[in-house]
Amino acid sequence: MGDEKIGGLFAEDYLFEGVAENSKGWALGDQFMPGTPLPGPTPAPLYKSFVPGVKKEEAYLDIESMEQLRGLNLECRRCPLREGCIQVVFGRGNPQADVMLIGEGPGGDEDEQGQPFVGRAGQLLDKILAASELPQEEVYIANMVKCRPPNNRLPNPNEIKACRGWLEAQIRLVAPKIIICLGNAASQSIIDSKLGIGKLRGRWYERSGIKIMATYHPAALLRTESYKRPTWEDFKIIRDEYKRLRASN
Secondary structure (H helix, E strand, O other): OHHHHHHHHHOHHHHOOOOOEEOOEEOOHHHHOOOOOOOOOOOOOOOOOOOOOOOHHHOOOOOOOHHHHHHHHOOOOOOHHHHHOOOOOOOEEOOOOOEEEEEOOOOHHHHHHOOOOOOHHHHHHHHHHHHOOOOHHHEEEEEOOOOOOHHHOOOOHHHHHHHHHHHHHHHHHHOOOEEEEEOHHHHHHHHOOOOOHHHHOOOEEEEOOEEEEEEOOHHHHHHOHHHHHHHHHHHHHHHHHHHHHHHHO
């Protein structure tokens, strides 16, 4: 009985009952004939990271505060560095700063105190910032990797890759106007270049509306006196841009 019902409902004489055929076909033909295809769903925009190579699922886009991000970071075990250090060194400073500084990785003093740039290199950086008229409360400081590499060596590419999602989220949350990359590892990773710091430094780069400057790491200045003058020249450029931004706000 079910088959009879379906046949009766969709039989041709039922569907077109009372519809007259004319020279152009059935009067209701326009409703049944194929027309212009409807557009498909709009694809979701591709995620474009600030830190080169970071995928959408690695960027912690659901995290809305620095404290929440820090809490997750303290539990990170993505690479072997965590097993050989005392603690995670997340970041310090104003989480809404206009200027963000990015170093390479924590050293021994940073590992002990849980704060980036607190050893001799950090003390020198504080003096450079003060001379550049960049108040401590107006900067945020982080590193490419959050755990101390053994013997204070530079982080390797795999360690940077494992940790760069944290930095990507930090940059998103801070939303700085200026980023200063300190040293080769940070400069090459952020600017996405294989050039050394000597060739990258001293000029502005820009991505996503954020100005980027590369300069020597403070630790390099402690080892090599000749790096101090070009570093100061870089920070004078940064100082002038910072003042310009402040005046325009």
